[in-house]
Amino acid sequence: MSTLSLALRNIFRNRRRTLFTLTAIMIGIMALVLFDGFVRYTLWGLQESTIRNGLGHLQLATAENYFTTGNFDPFRYLFTDQEEIVSKLQALPEVKSVVPQVTFAATLASAEKSGIVMVQALPAEFSRSLLSFRQIVAGRDLQAEDRYRVVLARGVAEKIGAKIGDTLTMMVITRNGGLNAADLEVVGIASLGLRELDNIQVYLDLSTAMDFLDITSVPLLITVLEKTEYTGQVKETITQAFNGKTGQPLVVKAWDELADYYQQVQGFYDTLLQIIRFIIMLVVIFTIINTMTMSVLERTREIGALRAIGTQQNGIVQLFLAEGLWIGLLGGISGVLLGLVVSSLINNLFGGIYIPPPPGMAEGYQAFFAPSAATVGRNFLLALVVAVLASLYPAYKGAKLKIADSLRYL
Amino acid sequence: MMVVSLEQVYKEYKLGKTTTTALNGISLQLAEGEMVGLMGPSGSGKTTLLNLMGGIDFADRGRVFVYEQALAEMSDRQLAAFRSRTLGFIFQSFNLIPVLTAFENMEYPLVLQGMAKKERRRRVEAMLTAVGLTAVKNHRPDELSGGQRQRVAIGRALITRPKLVIADEPTGNLDQKTGKAIMELMKQLNEKEKTTFVLATHDPMVVSYTPRVLYLRDGLIVREEVR
Ligand SMILES: Nc1ncnc2c1ncn2[C@@H]1O[C@H](COP(=O)(O)OP(=O)(O)OP(=O)(O)O)[C@@H](O)[C@H]1O
Ligand SMILES: [Mg+2]
Numbered sequence: 001m002s003t004l005s006l007a008l009r010n011i012f013r014n015r016r017r018t019l020f021t022l023t024a025i026m027i028g029i030m031a032l033v034l035f036d037g038f039v040r041y042t043l044w045g046l047q048e049s050t051i052r053n054g055l056g057h058l059q060l061a062t063a064e065n066y067f068t069t070g071n072f073d074p075f076r077y078l079f080t081d082q083e084e085i086v087s088k089l090q091a092l093p094e095v096k097s098v099v100p101q102v103t104f105a106a107t108l109a110s111a112e113k114s115g116i117v118m119v120q121a122l123p124a125e126f127s128r129s130l131l132s133f134r135q136i137v138a139g140r141d142l143q144a145e146d147r148y149r150v151v152l153a154r155g156v157a158e159k160i161g162a163k164i165g166d167t168l169t170m171m172v173i174t175r176n177g178g179l180n181a182a183d184l185e186v187v188g189i190a191s192l193g194l195r196e197l198d199n200i201q202v203y204l205d206l207s208t209a210m211d212f213l214d215i216t217s218v219p220l221l222i223t224v225l226e227k228t229e230y231t232g233q234v235k236e237t238i239t240q241a242f243n244g245k246t247g248q249p250l251v252v253k254a255w256d257e258l259a260d261y262y263q264q265v266q267g268f269y270d271t272l273l274q275i276i277r278f279i280i281m282l283v284v285i286f287t288i289i290n291t292m293t294m295s296v297l298e299r300t301r302e303i304g305a306l307r308a309i310g311t312q313q314n315g316i317v318q319l320f321l322a323e324g325l326w327i328g329l330l331g332g333i334s335g336v337l338l339g340l341v342v343s344s345l346i347n348n349l350f351g352g353i354y355i356p357p358p359p360g361m362a363e364g365y366q367a368f369f370a371p372s373a374a375t376v377g378r379n380f381l382l383a384l385v386v387a388v389l390a391s392l393y394p395a396y397k398g399a400k401l402k403i404a405d406s407l408r409y410l
Numbered sequence: 411m412m413v414v415s416l417e418q419v420y421k422e423y424k425l426g427k428t429t430t431t432a433l434n435g436i437s438l439q440l441a442e443g444e445m446v447g448l449m450g451p452s453g454s455g456k457t458t459l460l461n462l463m464g465g466i467d468f469a470d471r472g473r474v475f476v477y478e479q480a481l482a483e484m485s486d487r488q489l490a491a492f493r494s495r496t497l498g499f500i501f502q503s504f505n506l507i508p509v510l511t512a513f514e515n516m517e518y519p520l521v522l523q524g525m526a527k528k529e530r531r532r533r534v535e536a537m538l539t540a541v542g543l544t545a546v547k548n549h550r551p552d553e554l555s556g557g558q559r560q561r562v563a564i565g566r567a568l569i570t571r572p573k574l575v576i577a578d579e580p581t582g583n584l585d586q587k588t589g590k591a592i593m594e595l596m597k598q599l600n601e602k603e604k605t606t607f608v609l610a611t612h613d614p615m616v617v618s619y620t621p622r623v624l625y626l627r628d629g630l631i632v633r634e635e636v637r
Contacts, residue, residue: 006507006509006510009509009510010509013508013509301503301505302505302507302508304466304505305499305501305505305506305507306507307466307490307493308464308466308493308499308501308505309493309494309499309518309519309522309566309567310490310491310493310494310495310497310519310522310523311490311522312486312487312490313486313490315490315522402467403461403466403467404458404461404466404467407461407466407501407505408457
């Protein structure tokens with residue numbers, strides 16, 4: 001008769017109360033598994049969209065400053081041995097594509113209005129994969145042979161009153177301080193999902209942009225990998241391989257270093273998750289303390305008898321801690337299982353749940369639950385630890401009962 | 411060597427403003443192999459006296475020795491070991507562990523002693539036979555009659571072969587016939603193993619088995635009979 005098996009029998013003495021306690025833990029842990037799964041899915045979605053929103057997995061430039069002020073002076077940061085670097089990158093098995101890109105500020109004018117825009121130019125064949133978050137809402141996307149044609153973000157089109165087929169004039173300060181202008185035909189209007197981008201972004205094919213700016217290389221190489229997990233490892237490889245071997249300094253940034261928004265969202269969710277976890281655990285702790293205290297009280301005489309026949313105070317503590325352990329174990333397992341079942345039900349049967357547009361986003365999305373083994377394990381362990389900790393005080397009270405008094409207890 | 415020795419023992423209980431004197435300067439000695447009955451009206455201090463002998467309660471003044479050891483000076487761990495190895499407790503209301511079977515209830519004190527499983531099994535089976543419970547060994551207390559429960563409790567108290575058995579109204583919840591059978595059992599053990607018994611009771615049948623009877627009143631021994 002080990003303490004553990006005695007404890008297991010004891011927790012089922014008052015079935016109704018134990019079931020109530022287990023249900024409380026189960027629901028709490030289920031909620032945590034669901035919320036963890038939701039956050040993970042959302043962050044994963046945000047991560048992938050951030051990467052496809054033009055960040056790529058890794059960005060290479062010639063100076064740290066490029067990442068902060070490069071858009072306003074792209075000429076300063078142009079690669080001198082771009083071809084060599086690109087071919088070396090493409091030789092890596094994890095690398096899917098290397099996309100040269102130039103971004104710059106320009107003035108865009110229609111017949112009536114003009115405005116400052118941010119031009120993003122990359123080879124048109126990459127716009128589908130790297131700018132896949134855009135939805136073409138009118139006209140079409142750029143194609144490889146689209147010279148001097150432009151795709152406008154929806155907000156830009158509205159601001160300057162442009163439609164498909166209109167011809168707009170773009171003006172830019174050139175490398176030597178002169179002013180260059182070109183006429184561009186509007187072929188498409190895109191919705192970008194992020195309101196701030198919608199009001200400023202326009203797209204050109206890279207060859208048009210290089211011609212227009214009169215440059216032969218770009219200031220930024222975007223590297224897209226086969227899988228997001230490879231990011232850290234490839235960054236390491238590149239940093240090692242190119243260190244000091246190129247004429248210019250080389251700065252490599254991973255996508256998450258550049259995605260301030262992603263990091264904010266992640267931080268926000270982490271904090272939220274901790275608060276929710278704390279509240280749920282508080283409820284669970286008080287439920288268990290209550291159950292255990294009642295159990296100790298009800299079994300006062302029995303504790304007295306156990307002590308009278310030679311059980312040490314420690315033995316009583318161990319017994320009630322073991323009961324807490326069982327409650328945590330059973331509640332944790334059922335909570336985790338229920339969480340997994342409910343997430344797969346919602347994912348598969350209901351096709352996720354609709355989340356209205358988060359702040360700063362133009363559109364809502366369909367959320368799924370993607371609980372990971374790690375979060376499931378973490379929540380299960382949490383249930384165990386919390387249940388044992390919550391049993392400490394009642395167990396101690398039970399052990400400290402005066403034997404003679406508890407034997408007289410009715 | 412005396413099994414139990416009390417010197418001028420006082421015990422009071424305070425409940426709010428009222429103070430009850432449970433033991434009022436009792437002195438007492440029990441020798442090895444004695445079987446002693448403890449009688450007296452309700453509230454005369456019988457249970458209190460037994461509790462002090464068992465080290466589950468402590469005197470306000472005076473000293474309690476069991477096998478020449480002062481119980482008041484022992485730690486919880488030492489007292490637990492003393493109760494486990496030297497003592498057997500029998501209560502009026504049995505106080506069995508409800509989730510354990512008759513077998514497991516008797517086995518429990520041996521588990522506490524860390525005895526190997528095989529030896530435990532052997533001893534419990536023998537005890538089940540001695541108290542006549544082999545047929546119901548896998549029943550839990552709520553599936554047993556009062557007499558069967560008390561026999562489990564006795565088995566549990568005797569299984570460790572204690573030197574001193576403390577019984578507080580062991581027949582209080584039993585009919586006369588079952589009570590007698592229980593007393594026969596204890597008498598046998600007392601004669602065979604020289605186990606010392608102290609039995610608090612209101613039942614004249616019980617003291618008919620005890621050669622020495624102490625009569626308590628208001629926390630004092632007022633009369634002693636030796637037959
Ligand atoms: N924990 C306690 N708190 C207050 N008073 C107590 C306590 N324990 C015992 N008493 C009092 O001490 C006195 C002696 O009690 P005790 O239980 O020893 O009597 P008893 O002889 O065993 O009585 P009974 O025959 O009814 O079992 C009684 O007056 C009782 O009310
Ligand atoms: Mg009594």
